Amino acid sequence: MGAISEKLERQERLSGVGCQRKRKEDLRFIQGKGTYIDDIKLPGMLHADLVRSPYAHARIKSINVEKALALPGVHAVLTAKDLKPLNLHWMPTLAGDVQAVLADEKVCFQHQEVAMVIADDRYIAADAVDLVQVEYEELPPLVDPRKAMDPDAPVIRPDLEGKTQGAHGKRVHPNHIFTWEVGDKTGTDQVFASAEVTVREQITYQRVHASPLETCGCVASFEKASGDLKIWLTSQAPHVVRTVVSMLSGIDESKVHVVSPDVGGGFGVKVGVYPGYVVAIVASIVLGRPVKWIEDRIEHLATTAFGRDYHMTGELAADRNGRIRALRVHVLADHGAFDACADPSKWPAGFFHTCTGSYDIPKAYVRVDGVYTNKAPGGVSYRCSFRITEASYLIERMIDVLAQKLGIDKAEIRFRNFIQPEQFPYRSALGCEYDSGNYPAALKKVLEAVDYPALRREQAKKRARGELMGIGISTFTEMVGAGPTKTCDILGVGMFDSCEIRIHPTGSAIARFGTKDQGQSHRTTYAQILASEIGIPSDHIVIEEGDTDTAPYGLGTYGSRSTPTAGAAAARAGRKIRDKARKIAAHLLEVSEDDLEWDVDRFVVKGVPEQFKTMKDIAWAAYNNVPEGMEPGLEAVEYYDPPNFTFPFGAYICVVDIDRFTGEVKVRRFYALDDCGTRINPMIIEGQVHGGLTEAFAVAMGQELAYDKHGNILGASFMDFFLPTAVETPKWETDYTVTPSPHHPIGAKGVGESPHVGGVSAFSNAVIDAFAHLGVTHINMPYTAWKVWKTIHQLGLDK
Numbered sequence: 157m158g159a160i161s162e163k164l165e166r167q168e169r170l171s172g173v174g175c176q177r178k179r180k181e182d183l184r185f186i187q188g189k190g191t192y193i194d195d196i197k198l199p200g201m202l203h204a205d206l207v208r209s210p211y212a213h214a215r216i217k218s219i220n221v222e223k224a225l226a227l228p229g230v231h232a233v234l235t236a237k238d239l240k241p242l243n244l245h246w247m248p249t250l251a252g253d254v255q256a257v258l259a260d261e262k263v264c265f266q267h268q269e270v271a272m273v274i275a276d277d278r279y280i281a282a283d284a285v286d287l288v289q290v291e292y293e294e295l296p297p298l299v300d301p302r303k304a305m306d307p308d309a310p311v312i313r314p315d316l317e318g319k320t321q322g323a324h325g326k327r328v329h330p331n332h333i334f335t336w337e338v339g340d341k342t343g344t345d346q347v348f349a350s351a352e353v354t355v356r357e358q359i360t361y362q363r364v365h366a367s368p369l370e371t372c373g374c375v376a377s378f379e380k381a382s383g384d385l386k387i388w389l390t391s392q393a394p395h396v397v398r399t400v401v402s403m404l405s406g407i408d409e410s411k412v413h414v415v416s417p418d419v420g421g422g423f424g425v426k427v428g429v430y431p432g433y434v435v436a437i438v439a440s441i442v443l444g445r446p447v448k449w450i451e452d453r454i455e456h457l458a459t460t461a462f463g464r465d466y467h468m469t470g471e472l473a474a475d476r477n478g479r480i481r482a483l484r485v486h487v488l489a490d491h492g493a494f495d496a497c498a499d500p501s502k503w504p505a506g507f508f509h510t511c512t513g514s515y516d517i518p519k520a521y522v523r524v525d526g527v528y529t530n531k532a533p534g535g536v537s538y539r540c541s542f543r544i545t546e547a548s549y550l551i552e553r554m555i556d557v558l559a560q561k562l563g564i565d566k567a568e569i570r571f572r573n574f575i576q577p578e579q580f581p582y583r584s585a586l587g588c589e590y591d592s593g594n595y596p597a598a599l600k601k602v603l604e605a606v607d608y609p610a611l612r613r614e615q616a617k618k619r620a621r622g623e624l625m626g627i628g629i630s631t632f633t634e635m636v637g638a639g640p641t642k643t644c645d646i647l648g649v650g651m652f653d654s655c656e657i658r659i660h661p662t663g664s665a666i667a668r669f670g671t672k673d674q675g676q677s678h679r680t681t682y683a684q685i686l687a688s689e690i691g692i693p694s695d696h697i698v699i700e701e702g703d704t705d706t707a708p709y710g711l712g713t714y715g716s717r718s719t720p721t722a723g724a725a726a727a728r729a730g731r732k733i734r735d736k737a738r739k740i741a742a743h744l745l746e747v748s749e750d751d752l753e754w755d756v757d758r759f760v761v762k763g764v765p766e767q768f769k770t771m772k773d774i775a776w777a778a779y780n781n782v783p784e785g786m787e788p789g790l791e792a793v794e795y796y797d798p799p800n801f802t803f804p805f806g807a808y809i810c811v812v813d814i815d816r817f818t819g820e821v822k823v824r825r826f827y828a829l830d831d832c833g834t835r836i837n838p839m840i841i842e843g844q845v846h847g848g849l850t851e852a853f854a855v856a857m858g859q860e861l862a863y864d865k866h867g868n869i870l871g872a873s874f875m876d877f878f879l880p881t882a883v884e885t886p887k888w889e890t891d892y893t894v895t896p897s898p899h900h901p902i903g904a905k906g907v908g909e910s911p912h913v914g915g916v917s918a919f920s921n922a923v924i925d926a927f928a929h930l931g932v933t934h935i936n937m938p939y940t941a942w943k944v945w946k947t948i949h950q951l952g953l954d955k
């Protein structure tokens with residue numbers, strides 16, 4: 157008994173995997189001691205502000221900077237003309253397109269970058285922005301993506317004129333970016349032609365924006381004497397930025413140093429490189445002084461990476477008993493004026509091909525057409541897992557539409573179509589290799605927890621009284637951990653990730669990673685993985701990320717990839733440390749390595765429990781008493797190329813009551829079960845789920861970046877763009893199952909985006925379910941009271 161409790165005590169002291177360890181980062185954050193981009197202040201630093209276009213589509217006839225330059229305190233005003241000799245007026249995007257850094261002869265979306273003013277302080281810079289005189293000649297704007305490929309559509313990108321080949325194949329119209337197809341078209345069409353039942357629905361996932369509390373910005377500092385360029389940047393992927401900056405500027409990559417300090421929320425918006433960064437760097441090089449550029453909220457909402465804007469037509473073919481036989485999807489994707497989606501290079505529609513979801517669908521075919529419009533560029537951000545938000549939304553909506561058509565219960569139809577636990581590893585019709593899952597168990601647990609039959613009985617009674625109550629189910633599957641380098645790269649760099657660990661003589665450690673925390677608490681959880689692997693308490697393991705001079709190269713944090721990639725690298729680097737530690741322990745104990753066994757935080761001689769060396773002992777010995785021929789020190793590096801993605805999943809249920817006179821939707825209950833395999837820190841997972849669900853609620857209930865017919869962006873401020881506070885946010889109930897990933901060294905899957913991916917459909921399905929008995933099969937989001945009331949009114953329910 158004594159030995160067991162002593163062992164448990166040692167285990168607890170480690171605060172390793174599974175421990176609800178408190179967030180290490182909060183100590184600084186809650187005391188206001190974080191260092192965000194705007195906290196970086198350098199001697200002699202200048203401030204930049206951008207002149208932006210008031211028009212969505214216009215020719216620039218002239219730019220006069222004289223008045224702005226004459227304002228005291230203004231150091232420079234840069235336009236495309238200044239960038240041209242450096243060949244920096246255009247830059248490559250991650251999607252294989254190019255984007256104007258400063259508008260060259262024409263503007264293609266409202267708020268596009270036209271000129272940068274650099275001044276002594278931000279206020280002078282802002283005043284000078286107003287003094288830059290730009291003469292525009294308005295052009296007809298293209299706002300509706302459905303009209304993008306009309307023969308008479310305005311041409312947005314004359315720079316691409318005559319270019320019939322894009323980064324992703326043939327272009328058939330000046331506003332056509334790509335057509336991406338996957339699946340068996342003929343086979344799918346055949347199933348549809350002979351199907352017992354088919355359903356079809358047009359589903360738009362509106363343009364939204366993550367809008368983290370901290371907007372985007374940078375400080376660029378070029379040292380003329382040494383030729384060193386240092387950039388502080390609120391970035392999710394600092395190494396990639398270093399590579400891009402080096403490629404663009406021609407500055408040796410070893411002379412470029414990118415530091416991503418504390419990041420005040422990223423959510424995908426801080427993956428790419430924005431024009432403001434590039435011009436700030438140029439300004440610092442030209443002026444020989446540090447230059448800070450930080451955007452305001454309107455600039456952020458109106459110009460940095462938006463999410464979605466997918467216009468989908470979904471079709472299902474099924475048997476009369478609800479067994480799905482085929483899925484056919486067409487997507488019209490509005491990418492704005494430049495294709496700047498931050499997808500892995502080979503995936504123009506991200507991982508939209510996960511749209512068969514959790515269901516065993518034998519045949520499928522998807523076609524995505526990407527088009528240009530006079531709107532801001534982007535499309536991939538906001539807890540999206542590279543378009544899995546859209547994919548999951550499509551299939552979770554479609555299966556409800558099918559259930560309604562057949563009169564089958566919406567939980568029951570899911571059970572009839574789930575990929576069964578024994579089918580894993582499962583290859584989907586669209587080519588995804590699902591590693592593991594247990595969908596029926598998850599849904600069963602949730603239905604029992606909320607007493608689903610009782611909810612349906614209550615709903616039936618309410619319907620009889622003319623009241624509106626909806627029950628929404630979402631049984632989603634995620635695919636995260638991009639990715640195997642054979643299929644995933646960014647600008648040619650494979651998407652591995654890394655961990656480097658160094659144990660100090662006294663038994664504490666530092667570990668550095670190629671990923672970059674933005675609030676996910678990597679400092680807390682990576683240390684837990686390492687603690688379990690190397691037997692050093694997580695409190696004694698410092699985690700560092702974001703400094704390209706010290707961290708090993710990595711592709712950054714997005715696509716919930718940190719746990720699947722860098723988390724795996726941590727475990728494997730830890731095992732390398734342990735391998736060396738075993739050799740040192742054998743040497744110290746004068747036994748053979750095979751005579752030793754690992755026991756929480758030490759190596760013990762088998763059968764002789766009193767003979768052992770702790771990791772602390774071994775760390776000390778590593779610096780003064782290693783076996784003959786072994787190099788001193790205790791360090792390891794691991795670059796981990798995952799063999800596959802991981803496939804977290806969940807079962808969510810949402811219950812709403814709708815006021816039939818005001819259209820107000822009240823979320824009565826939200827029960828979320830997530831399975832992310834081995835759980836590193838349950839409390840942090842719960843925090844991720846709460847955050848992701850709150851953002852899902854925001855998207856479903858109110859967020860939309862809308863444009864008027866002139867291409868003016870509507871609602872680019874928090875006066876209009878719905879940002880839920882604690883007042884509006886529903887109470888979340890969370891639950892879990894554990895289905896470890898078979899290929900991840902500790903069985904962990906990502907979780908950061910799951911609640912958003914799965915949550916949006918649960919809200920949407922709940923709202924539509926409230927009207928299902930009246931024949932309503934779909935209503936596009938967001939479900940503002942006004943929009944819901946319109947449905948109520950059309951149905952005559954408000955009488």
Ligand code: MCN
Nearest residue numbers: 422423539675681714715716717718719836837906907908
């Ligand atoms: N975790 C765990 N056990 C698991 C899986 C994850 O304890 N089985 C923990 C991880 O250790 C980590 C956190 O949960 O602390 C998230 O891990 P993971 O799912 O690997 O996701 P990433 O760390 O790669 O974070 C990216 C993801 C994305 S893509 C978006 S978008 C998003 C999200 O994280 N942006 C966020 N959550 C966010 N949370 C905050 N606070 N801020 C953001 O910008």
Ligand code: CUM
Nearest residue numbers: 424539540714715
């Ligand atoms: Cu798609 S948003 Mo996250 O991948 O940073």
